[in-house]
Amino acid sequence: MQLMVTHALILILTALSLVLSPGSATFSQTPQTTRPADFHVDFFPVAPYHIGDVLSARVTYTGLAEIGGVEIDLALVDRPDQVLGTTTFSSYNRQAVFYWFFDTHETKPGFLDFRFSLPARGISWTQGVHLLPDSGSRDTAWAVSHSQCCTLHYLTGTDAEADLEQITETVEERSAIALSQFAAAGVFDESPLTDPLSIVLIPVVVGHGGFATHEAVLTYAEDNWTGIEFGILAHHEMVHVIDRLVNTEGPRPAIFVEGLAVYLSGGHYREGDPLQRAAALLALDMYLPLSQIVNNFYAAQHEIGYMQAAALVAYLDQLWGWETFINFYFNLPEGPSDAEIISTALAARFGLDLAVLEQDFITYLEALEPDPAVEADVRLTVEAYDMLRHYQTLLIPSAHFRTAWWPPLSAMREGSIVGDYGYREKAPLNVIIEHIFIEVHAAFAAKDYQGLESALGRINTILGEIENKDANRSHYAIGWPIKRNPVPHNRP
Ligand SMILES: [Zn+2]
Known part of the structure; x- marks a missing residue:
């Protein structure tokens, strides 16, 4: 019906255009x-x-x-x-x-x-x-530093350049651990890294502060408002790079890819026992059934998905042993979906499917009694990072992982282009909100859950006002200029 009306309308408009414009070919x-x-x-x-x-x-x-x-x-x-x-x-x-x-x-x-x-x-x-006009202050350039494990790319004049020595120590230490973790499963005797690991340090936040392609890209800044511990992040992204290098046959389901990276690096964002955290999710009624997340892992609530993935890998390590788990993960058969891939492999090797495995996993988690502090941390971690992404969506979509601007870095280095990662100017509103996020992360470290809730409440109020557009408050009214309290940051 609607189609016919539209069609009639087009005919009328076409007729009109012919009348109004004798040279109808040029009109269109x-x-x-x-x-x-x-x-x-x-x-x-x-x-x-x-x-x-x-x-x-x-x-x-x-x-x-x-x-x-x-x-x-x-x-x-x-x-x-x-x-x-x-x-x-x-x-x-x-x-x-x-x-x-x-x-x-x-x-x-x-x-x-x-x-x-x-x-x-x-x-x-x-x-x-x-x-x-040229701001006159944009003279940063790509620079490179080589260590035994890694090639570190960074921008001159940034915090990464100032802390290069400590960063080098951290990546050396973490890469040695990451390699030994794979070696412990008998995957290789000698390091498979024929070339050093390529690490790029950027001063701006993109996504959750790190991402990996054939190289690991990590945010490094004193005012990093994602609250991610640098060593853990470096370790996480290195696991991805090594995984891709060694595990080349067959599919790599995202739940194992991310589970492995979180488990081996000791936590997601911060140190944390994966099984305790998954048990807390269950106790808080926040656990997501694997059937809901396994086939579309990156669409699931981010922190919950990653926590559960790490716990699943930790559980399988306990159940089967490390070598068996890695062997299982490295030799998965092709299949139409991640759930079917995992279930087929489970059936062939252990005579069970993912649903049965999950039942055992849940029974195991139920027997654990998570600490109330872990529960508070888990609940507030989900809340804080949901809010961080909400902030990105509202005010800096170029940083939100779904709409991020993360152009290929090797091409940028070759072309001496720095702008996309070097400069993302901040309005006072950004500085205010990001500063409260830094308070949030300091409160996590101090286990100050009351202070944490109050800081999140402040951010929520500001974002709510922006979203409802019912207030056009001056940044002076919200708290500009900020008092720069010394807060712990995430230097290694
Ligand atoms: Zn990852």
Whole structure:
């Protein structure tokens, strides 16, 4: 019904356009300058943009049409024939990314307008950025330091450069432990690392403060507001890199990938006994059935998923022994889903499936009696990181792991591009909220759960006001300038 009405409307509009515009062929080709509502453009590095930035653009399509493989190109509005870049939409995330398509070094300050075109769809629009003068203080550059285990990439003038000696000690220590943990399962006698582990230290927070590709990328900053202990984070990401290097045959279900990294590094964010923490989840009625999380692990509540994954690996280590677990994980058969992969392997080797294994796992956890402090820590960890992600979604989506801007670092080093990780300017509001997060993490360390709840309450109030848009409070009213209390940070 609705379709017919729409169709009739189109006919009327077409007829009208013929009447109004005798040259109807040119009418339909009049360049559209307003971006269609179902396309969204983000420019990077994030605003404010300065002369000297090398710009990237990410176009996201939210409409209903099939967009995978559709070509899009980009040019300066005043030089439309000179295409700056052409790319296609991914059918997976429906995004088209132009990496570093425009170097602003030779540009004058002012508004810089670009024209985006999808020739096959007859769609184009203009959109741009306001370019501020060179701030004069952006002179950081990539630098590299080599140690026995690792190649450390960092940016000059950052906290990482100042603490390089301690960082090197920490990564040497952690990589030796990580390698020995795999070696203990008889996976290799000699280190499989033919090349040193590549570690990149960035001063800004992206995601939860660390991520791994073929190299480990770690946030290192004195005012790191993610509260992650640097040694644990380095260890976690190193386990991922080694796992990928050694465990190359067959699938690697995310629940084991992350469970292994958390278990071997001693905790998630901070030290913590994985079985005690999973028992606390059960006691708090926060435990998520494995059937709900195993096939879409990264969509599950993040902290709960990771805590349970680590506990499952810890439990299997106790039950089977380390060598058997690693052998099991390294030799999983292909299958249509992670749940089926794990169940098939369990059936072949132990005559049970994931559901039966989970029953035994729960019975084991129920027998543990978690400390009330562990329960408080677990409950507030979930709350604090939910709030941290809520803050990212509302105010810095380029840092939220679902919408993060994390361009490939090796290409940036080759091109001497630093902006995307070097500078993410903070408004006073960001500084205020992030400072309270630092208080939150200090309260975790001090087991001050009352102080912790009150700090989280303060952040919640500010975020609530922003979300409801019912208050346009000055940052002076919220607490700017902040008093910089000395709080423990996460240096190694
Ligand atoms: Zn991980």
